[in-house]
Amino acid sequence: MTSTTERKCPDCNASMVPISIIDRSRLNEIQSADSVLSYTTPDTRRGWLGDLKAEGTVSAVACSQCGRILLFANKS
Numbered sequence: 001m002t003s004t005t006e007r008k009c010p011d012c013n014a015s016m017v018p019i020s021i022i023d024r025s026r027l028n029e030i031q032s033a034d035s036v037l038s039y040t041t042p043d044t045r046r047g048w049l050g051d052l053k054a055e056g057t058v059s060a061v062a063c064s065q066c067g068r069i070l071l072f073a074n075k076s
């Protein structure tokens with residue numbers, strides 16, 4: 001997994017800080033591993049209950065200068 005902490009903003013070259021994207025639609029759910037943003041791909045297979053299995057989690061960094069946000073897929 002590539003570290004996202006030493007990245008520079010592609011726009012203004014300022015340092016990027018790790019952030020968490022909060023999914024407001026899940027605020028009422030009990031805090032669990034599921035509350036971490038995850039992603040799927042077109043090749044993602046469905047489980048036997050029809051649920052999509054996450055390919056990994058999404059991490060994010062934001063530029064301390066201009067506020068640009070970069071998202072990264074962390075394959076699990």
Ligand SMILES: [Zn+2]
Pocket residue numbers: 009010011012013014063064065066067068
């Ligand atoms: Zn920037």
